[in-house]
Amino acid sequence: MRVKVLGSAAGGGFPQWNCGCSNCSRFRLGVLKGRARTQSQVAVSPAPSAWFLLNASPDLRQQLSENPDFAPAPDTRGTPIVGIILMSADVDCVMGLLHLREFQPLHIYATSSVLRVLIEENSLFRALERSLPPVRWEALPLDAPITIFQQKAAGGIISLTCKAVPLSGGYPDYVSDALRKSLPAEEAVIGLELVQNDKRFFYAPSLPGPVDNWKCCATGSNLALLDGTFWTDNELIDVRGSGKTAREIGHVPLSGADGLLEQLKGARNVRKVLIHLNNTNPALDEESAASRALRDAGWEVAFDGMEFQL
Protein backbone atom coordinates (compact mmCIF):
# COMPACT_ATOMS: atom_id res chain seq x y z
CA MET A 1 0.00 0.00 0.00
CA ARG A 2 1.29 3.42 -0.96
CA VAL A 3 0.11 6.38 1.10
CA LYS A 4 0.62 9.83 -0.26
CA VAL A 5 0.08 13.15 1.52
CA LEU A 6 -1.14 15.71 -1.02
CA GLY A 7 -2.01 18.35 1.59
CA SER A 8 -1.15 18.60 5.28
CA ALA A 9 -2.72 21.78 6.73
CA ALA A 10 -6.09 22.31 8.39
CA GLY A 11 -8.84 24.34 6.70
CA GLY A 12 -7.45 27.56 5.25
CA GLY A 13 -4.02 26.05 4.56
CA PHE A 14 -0.75 27.61 5.64
CA PRO A 15 -0.32 30.52 5.46
CA GLN A 16 -4.02 31.32 5.55
CA TRP A 17 -5.08 34.13 3.21
CA ASN A 18 -6.82 36.23 5.88
CA CYS A 19 -4.65 35.43 8.90
CA GLY A 20 -1.95 37.64 10.35
CA CYS A 21 -1.03 35.44 13.32
CA SER A 22 2.62 35.10 14.29
CA ASN A 23 3.11 31.97 12.14
CA CYS A 24 1.42 33.36 9.01
CA SER A 25 3.09 36.77 9.31
CA ARG A 26 6.56 35.39 9.94
CA PHE A 27 6.15 32.95 7.03
CA ARG A 28 5.26 35.83 4.69
CA LEU A 29 8.33 37.74 5.88
CA GLY A 30 10.51 34.69 5.23
CA VAL A 31 11.67 34.46 8.84
CA LEU A 32 9.82 31.27 9.85
CA LYS A 33 11.66 28.03 9.13
CA GLY A 34 8.83 25.87 7.79
CA ARG A 35 6.85 24.92 4.71
CA ALA A 36 3.71 26.25 3.06
CA ARG A 37 0.96 23.65 3.16
CA THR A 38 -2.26 23.04 1.24
CA GLN A 39 -5.40 21.76 2.94
CA SER A 40 -5.27 18.15 4.15
CA GLN A 41 -5.62 15.51 1.49
CA VAL A 42 -4.39 11.91 1.51
CA ALA A 43 -4.43 9.28 -1.26
CA VAL A 44 -3.88 5.54 -0.93
CA SER A 45 -2.85 3.17 -3.71
CA PRO A 46 -3.34 -0.61 -3.30
CA ALA A 47 -1.98 -1.35 -6.80
CA PRO A 48 -0.33 0.51 -9.69
CA SER A 49 -2.65 3.08 -11.29
CA ALA A 50 -5.36 2.66 -8.65
CA TRP A 51 -5.92 5.36 -6.04
CA PHE A 52 -8.45 6.09 -3.33
CA LEU A 53 -8.81 9.66 -2.15
CA LEU A 54 -9.41 10.04 1.57
CA ASN A 55 -11.71 13.10 1.70
CA ALA A 56 -11.86 15.69 -1.04
CA SER A 57 -10.07 18.86 -0.02
CA PRO A 58 -10.86 22.36 -1.30
CA ASP A 59 -7.35 22.29 -2.88
CA LEU A 60 -7.97 19.00 -4.69
CA ARG A 61 -7.74 20.26 -8.26
CA GLN A 62 -4.29 21.75 -7.65
CA GLN A 63 -3.16 18.71 -5.65
CA LEU A 64 -4.14 16.30 -8.43
CA SER A 65 -2.84 18.35 -11.33
CA GLU A 66 0.58 18.83 -9.70
CA ASN A 67 0.98 15.09 -9.22
CA PRO A 68 1.70 12.83 -12.22
CA ASP A 69 0.33 9.77 -10.38
CA PHE A 70 -3.18 11.08 -11.01
CA ALA A 71 -2.87 11.91 -14.69
CA PRO A 72 -4.88 9.94 -17.26
CA ALA A 73 -2.90 7.80 -19.69
CA PRO A 74 -2.00 9.76 -22.83
CA ASP A 75 -4.78 9.92 -25.45
CA THR A 76 -7.39 8.63 -23.01
CA ARG A 77 -10.07 10.21 -20.90
CA GLY A 78 -10.24 8.77 -17.41
CA THR A 79 -8.60 8.70 -14.02
CA PRO A 80 -6.66 6.31 -11.81
CA ILE A 81 -8.97 7.41 -8.96
CA VAL A 82 -11.18 4.40 -8.22
CA GLY A 83 -12.95 5.79 -5.17
CA ILE A 84 -13.29 8.64 -2.72
CA ILE A 85 -13.93 8.03 0.97
CA LEU A 86 -15.44 10.93 2.91
CA MET A 87 -14.81 11.04 6.66
CA SER A 88 -17.32 13.74 7.61
CA ALA A 89 -19.55 16.32 5.93
CA ASP A 90 -17.22 19.18 6.89
CA VAL A 91 -16.66 21.63 4.05
CA ASP A 92 -12.93 20.82 4.14
CA CYS A 93 -13.69 17.12 3.58
CA VAL A 94 -16.27 17.40 0.78
CA MET A 95 -15.72 20.65 -1.12
CA GLY A 96 -13.18 19.07 -3.45
CA LEU A 97 -15.87 16.74 -4.85
CA LEU A 98 -17.00 19.68 -6.95
CA HIS A 99 -13.58 19.69 -8.63
CA LEU A 100 -14.33 16.15 -9.85
CA ARG A 101 -17.54 16.97 -11.69
CA GLU A 102 -16.24 16.43 -15.25
CA PHE A 103 -18.54 13.54 -16.12
CA GLN A 104 -16.48 10.84 -14.39
CA PRO A 105 -18.39 7.83 -12.99
CA LEU A 106 -16.86 7.77 -9.50
CA HIS A 107 -17.53 5.70 -6.38
CA ILE A 108 -18.01 7.91 -3.34
CA TYR A 109 -18.11 6.26 0.09
CA ALA A 110 -19.39 7.88 3.31
CA THR A 111 -21.62 7.01 6.24
CA SER A 112 -25.36 7.00 5.40
CA SER A 113 -25.80 10.22 7.37
CA VAL A 114 -23.03 12.09 5.54
CA LEU A 115 -24.53 10.91 2.23
CA ARG A 116 -27.92 12.31 3.31
CA VAL A 117 -26.34 15.68 4.14
CA LEU A 118 -24.74 15.84 0.70
CA ILE A 119 -27.50 14.43 -1.48
CA GLU A 120 -30.73 15.46 0.26
CA GLU A 121 -29.78 18.88 1.50
CA ASN A 122 -27.08 20.18 -0.80
CA SER A 123 -28.26 19.91 -4.36
CA LEU A 124 -25.00 21.39 -5.69
CA PHE A 125 -23.44 17.91 -5.33
CA ARG A 126 -25.91 16.57 -7.87
CA ALA A 127 -23.58 18.14 -10.42
CA LEU A 128 -21.62 14.87 -9.97
CA GLU A 129 -24.56 12.82 -11.19
CA ARG A 130 -24.37 14.02 -14.78
CA SER A 131 -21.86 11.30 -15.69
CA LEU A 132 -22.93 8.13 -17.49
CA PRO A 133 -23.14 5.93 -15.54
CA PRO A 134 -23.75 8.43 -12.69
CA VAL A 135 -21.53 8.52 -9.61
CA ARG A 136 -22.27 5.76 -7.12
CA TRP A 137 -22.84 6.95 -3.57
CA GLU A 138 -21.93 4.01 -1.32
CA ALA A 139 -22.89 3.80 2.37
CA LEU A 140 -20.02 2.82 4.70
CA PRO A 141 -21.03 0.66 7.68
CA LEU A 142 -19.50 1.47 11.07
CA ASP A 143 -16.97 -0.84 12.71
CA ALA A 144 -17.27 -3.44 9.93
CA PRO A 145 -14.42 -3.83 7.43
CA ILE A 146 -15.50 -3.94 3.79
CA THR A 147 -13.41 -4.82 0.76
CA ILE A 148 -13.09 -1.76 -1.46
CA PHE A 149 -10.52 -3.08 -3.94
CA GLN A 150 -9.62 -6.48 -5.33
CA GLN A 151 -7.35 -7.30 -8.24
CA LYS A 152 -5.60 -10.42 -9.50
CA ALA A 153 -1.84 -10.08 -9.48
CA ALA A 154 1.17 -12.33 -10.09
CA GLY A 155 1.56 -13.20 -6.40
CA GLY A 156 -2.17 -13.76 -5.68
CA ILE A 157 -5.02 -11.34 -5.10
CA ILE A 158 -4.48 -7.76 -4.05
CA SER A 159 -7.16 -6.80 -1.57
CA LEU A 160 -7.72 -3.56 0.36
CA THR A 161 -10.23 -3.38 3.20
CA CYS A 162 -11.62 -0.28 4.84
CA LYS A 163 -13.19 0.04 8.26
CA ALA A 164 -15.05 3.16 9.37
CA VAL A 165 -14.21 3.89 13.01
CA PRO A 166 -16.87 6.09 14.68
CA LEU A 167 -15.31 9.04 16.53
CA SER A 168 -18.35 10.78 18.11
CA GLY A 169 -17.94 14.17 16.49
CA GLY A 170 -20.61 16.66 15.46
CA TYR A 171 -22.26 17.56 12.16
CA PRO A 172 -21.18 20.83 10.53
CA ASP A 173 -23.05 24.07 11.30
CA TYR A 174 -24.46 24.25 7.77
CA VAL A 175 -26.63 21.12 8.29
CA SER A 176 -30.26 22.12 9.01
CA ASP A 177 -31.62 21.48 12.50
CA ALA A 178 -34.39 19.32 11.01
CA LEU A 179 -31.96 16.94 9.31
CA ARG A 180 -29.44 17.02 12.16
CA LYS A 181 -32.09 15.75 14.60
CA SER A 182 -32.66 12.66 12.47
CA LEU A 183 -28.96 11.74 12.08
CA PRO A 184 -27.15 9.44 14.56
CA ALA A 185 -24.20 11.19 16.22
CA GLU A 186 -21.85 8.26 15.64
CA GLU A 187 -22.05 8.71 11.85
CA ALA A 188 -20.85 12.34 11.91
CA VAL A 189 -17.06 11.83 11.94
CA ILE A 190 -15.12 8.65 11.28
CA GLY A 191 -11.52 7.51 11.25
CA LEU A 192 -10.39 5.01 8.62
CA GLU A 193 -8.53 1.77 9.16
CA LEU A 194 -7.17 0.52 5.83
CA VAL A 195 -5.61 -2.95 5.70
CA GLN A 196 -3.67 -4.63 2.90
CA ASN A 197 -1.45 -7.70 3.36
CA ASP A 198 -1.62 -7.37 7.15
CA LYS A 199 -0.30 -3.81 6.97
CA ARG A 200 -2.52 -1.37 8.82
CA PHE A 201 -2.90 2.32 8.14
CA PHE A 202 -5.06 4.40 10.48
CA TYR A 203 -6.09 7.85 9.31
CA ALA A 204 -7.88 10.37 11.53
CA PRO A 205 -7.27 14.07 10.78
CA SER A 206 -9.95 14.94 13.37
CA LEU A 207 -10.05 13.25 16.75
CA PRO A 208 -13.16 14.39 18.61
CA GLY A 209 -14.79 12.40 21.38
CA PRO A 210 -13.38 9.90 23.86
CA VAL A 211 -9.87 8.49 23.47
CA ASP A 212 -11.19 4.93 23.80
CA ASN A 213 -12.87 5.27 20.39
CA TRP A 214 -9.58 5.42 18.49
CA LYS A 215 -6.64 4.50 20.72
CA CYS A 216 -6.66 0.78 19.79
CA CYS A 217 -6.71 1.56 16.07
CA ALA A 218 -3.81 3.98 16.42
CA THR A 219 -1.62 1.74 18.57
CA GLY A 220 -2.41 -1.36 16.46
CA SER A 221 -1.39 0.25 13.16
CA ASN A 222 1.88 0.33 11.26
CA LEU A 223 1.26 3.93 10.28
CA ALA A 224 -0.99 6.38 12.15
CA LEU A 225 -1.62 9.71 10.48
CA LEU A 226 -3.40 11.72 13.14
CA ASP A 227 -4.97 15.00 14.18
CA GLY A 228 -2.20 17.59 14.56
CA THR A 229 -4.53 20.59 14.34
CA PHE A 230 -3.72 22.39 17.60
CA TRP A 231 -0.80 22.37 20.02
CA THR A 232 -2.89 23.58 22.99
CA ASP A 233 -6.58 23.40 23.82
CA ASN A 234 -6.77 27.22 24.11
CA GLU A 235 -4.77 27.99 20.96
CA LEU A 236 -7.50 29.77 18.99
CA ILE A 237 -8.63 31.76 22.02
CA ASP A 238 -5.04 32.85 22.71
CA VAL A 239 -4.56 34.03 19.11
CA ARG A 240 -7.97 35.62 18.47
CA GLY A 241 -8.87 36.75 21.99
CA SER A 242 -12.11 34.73 21.91
CA GLY A 243 -13.63 31.63 20.39
CA LYS A 244 -13.75 27.93 21.18
CA THR A 245 -11.28 25.43 22.54
CA ALA A 246 -9.71 22.74 20.35
CA ARG A 247 -11.85 20.08 22.01
CA GLU A 248 -15.02 22.10 21.49
CA ILE A 249 -14.45 22.04 17.74
CA GLY A 250 -13.56 18.35 17.56
CA HIS A 251 -9.78 18.16 17.96
CA VAL A 252 -7.69 16.65 20.72
CA PRO A 253 -4.79 19.05 21.42
CA LEU A 254 -1.24 17.72 21.06
CA SER A 255 0.17 18.96 24.37
CA GLY A 256 -1.13 18.67 27.91
CA ALA A 257 -1.73 15.92 30.42
CA ASP A 258 -4.40 14.24 28.28
CA GLY A 259 -3.20 15.47 24.89
CA LEU A 260 -2.40 13.26 21.90
CA LEU A 261 1.32 12.97 22.66
CA GLU A 262 0.63 11.74 26.16
CA GLN A 263 -2.09 9.32 24.96
CA LEU A 264 0.27 7.58 22.54
CA LYS A 265 3.43 7.76 24.62
CA GLY A 266 3.67 3.97 24.84
CA ALA A 267 3.06 3.28 21.14
CA ARG A 268 6.60 2.55 19.99
CA ASN A 269 5.97 0.22 17.06
CA VAL A 270 3.77 2.68 15.21
CA ARG A 271 5.06 5.29 12.78
CA LYS A 272 3.33 8.34 14.29
CA VAL A 273 2.75 11.27 11.97
CA LEU A 274 0.73 14.45 12.48
CA ILE A 275 -1.42 15.99 9.75
CA HIS A 276 -4.08 18.72 9.49
CA LEU A 277 -1.98 21.40 11.23
CA ASN A 278 -3.79 24.67 11.83
CA ASN A 279 -1.92 27.82 10.81
CA THR A 280 -1.69 28.83 14.49
CA ASN A 281 0.13 25.62 15.53
CA PRO A 282 3.67 26.41 16.76
CA ALA A 283 4.83 23.05 15.35
CA LEU A 284 4.73 24.64 11.85
CA ASP A 285 7.89 26.47 12.93
CA GLU A 286 10.62 23.84 12.72
CA GLU A 287 12.75 25.79 15.19
CA SER A 288 10.04 26.05 17.86
CA ALA A 289 10.03 24.31 21.25
CA ALA A 290 6.85 22.50 20.11
CA SER A 291 8.67 21.04 17.09
CA ARG A 292 11.51 19.84 19.28
CA ALA A 293 9.08 18.28 21.75
CA LEU A 294 7.38 16.39 18.90
CA ARG A 295 10.65 15.05 17.54
CA ASP A 296 11.79 14.03 21.01
CA ALA A 297 8.52 12.12 21.51
CA GLY A 298 9.06 10.20 18.26
CA TRP A 299 6.53 12.07 16.09
CA GLU A 300 6.88 13.33 12.54
CA VAL A 301 4.95 16.15 10.91
CA ALA A 302 3.45 15.43 7.49
CA PHE A 303 4.26 17.77 4.62
CA ASP A 304 2.77 18.08 1.14
CA GLY A 305 4.37 15.37 -1.01
CA MET A 306 5.29 13.06 1.90
CA GLU A 307 4.93 9.39 0.96
CA PHE A 308 4.84 6.07 2.77
CA GLN A 309 5.14 2.50 1.55
CA LEU A 310 3.53 -0.16 3.75
Ligand SMILES: [Zn+2]
Ligand atom coordinates in the same frame (compact mmCIF):
# COMPACT_ATOMS: atom_id res chain seq x y z
ZN1 LIG B 1 -2.26 32.38 10.87
